[in-house]
Amino acid sequence: MEKLIARALEGDHRSIARLISLVESESPQAEIIMRKIYPHSGKAHIIGLTGSPGAGKSTLADKIIAHFKSLGKTVGVIAVDPSSPFTGGAILGDRLRMQQHAVDPDVFIRSMGTRGSLGGLSRSTQEAALILDACGKDVVLIETVGVGQSEVDIVKIADTVGLILVPGMGDDIQIMKAGIMEIADIFIVNKADRDGADRVATEVNMMLDLLGMRPWRPPVLKTIAERNEGVEEVVSEMTRHADFLRRSEEGRRRRWQRLGMEVEEILRREIAAMVEVAWEKEKSPELFELLAARKTTPYEVAERILGTILTETCD
Ligand SMILES: Nc1nc2c(ncn2[C@@H]2O[C@H](COP(=O)(O)OP(=O)(O)OP(=O)(O)O)[C@@H](O)[C@H]2O)c(=O)[nH]1
Ligand SMILES: [Mg+2]
Structure with missing residues (x-):
């Protein structure tokens, strides 16, 4: 991976194509690639x-x-x-x-x-x-x-x-x-x-x-x-x-807007991943029964899961 990125940064088209394919297919290396690439952009x-x-x-x-x-x-x-x-x-x-x-x-x-x-x-x-x-x-x-x-x-x-x-x-x-x-x-x-x-x-x-x-x-x-x-x-x-x-000021405004959007996009992605993991852990037939019988509500469940996510990330 290091070599591939280095060759791409030197401008080698085959390596660039390879990196884009990896990113496009959302491969696990995508984030590593983007982290390495970003400072050069x-x-x-x-x-x-x-x-x-x-x-x-x-x-x-x-x-x-x-x-x-x-x-x-x-x-x-x-x-x-x-x-x-x-x-x-x-x-x-x-x-x-x-x-x-x-x-x-x-x-x-x-x-x-x-x-x-x-x-x-x-x-x-x-x-x-x-x-x-x-x-x-x-x-x-x-x-x-x-x-x-x-x-x-x-x-x-x-x-x-x-x-x-x-x-x-x-x-x-x-x-x-x-x-x-x-x-x-x-x-x-x-x-x-x-x-x-x-x-x-x-x-x-x-x-x-x-x-x-x-x-x-x-x-x-x-x-x-x-x-x-x-x-x-x-x-x-x-x-x-x-x-x-x-x-221009307009140019600066646009650059800031884009950078903000990039951060927001990454945040959303990471939080979505956490939500997915937490929900997978939490869901059970018993919980569905409780929800169906209205003994608890999706709001309460979500709140509890959110609490778990927050304590886990703070630890
Ligand atoms: N008369 C004329 N035809 C043109 C001109 N520029 C492009 N064309 C023709 O218009 C057609 C469409 O051109 P493209 O460049 O494929 O258009 P495009 O916007 O990329 O099309 P899509 O990617 O399919 O949306 C082709 O047949 C071109 O030859 C022009 O200046 N005058
Ligand atoms: Mg076209």
Whole structure:
């Protein structure tokens, strides 16, 4: 394990992949890995790319990777696939579209499922991002399909969130969905080769005006990902946003929020494990009889077990 972690920290992709697999499968070593990895993290720029299915996230990601690379940066990519069996083709699709970088030694690409604790985005997505960060990737790009909870959850993991919209897909409704305007740091109107891109961009800008001044006014950019048009600007705005976070009060607030969330998440997990152990020990046919006959209540039982947990942990 020591060796594996050391090799991963040196940037060896096979070792990194192995660590992510161990963490993803919630193996008993997961915590040891994360404890060792964590002190090395905190340097990467973590970028989330979200948007409706087919908006062009993977196509754009591929071009963004190329741009960061041309700037001399190393990149890690996590493509989060919805666990739904109906979208089983997504993994292969993403792999194919990002194939250009698949054999590239500087680019690490990984697909992951969405089951888990952070709503749409699993804990292992966050842990994989931390691993890539610790193992020396300058940029970690996370592609999440914008359905349900995951597009809101991405803000808990990413420093910079790019929301991809496309003309002619009922974007007005999509934009107005609760919370979406607030989470995006950069708006990208992709497929600008199609009619209506300007209209979408104008609507987004108008809505941003309505939301009022914020410390960071999200830029609204147009791209044609397929032709690599507008991508350079996307990358430069992403970098500008990272700089903004580094020196602003808003950036500090976000960092604190994330660190607090990390502590809370670990606390919850540990306490849940204690609860499970204590309840296993306590439950018995006699106890169930007492509960069924209403001679005691779940409240009293829980209170008693909690007392045991507390005295045991204090000893
Ligand atoms: N016309 C046009 N098509 C594009 C553009 N960018 C991507 N596409 C096409 O849109 C389709 C979907 O692109 P993807 O990159 O797979 O989109 P995605 O958002 O990653 O899709 P999922 O991961 O399945 O949600 C592909 O056929 C792309 O070739 C663009 O700028 N203009
Ligand atoms: Mg995709």
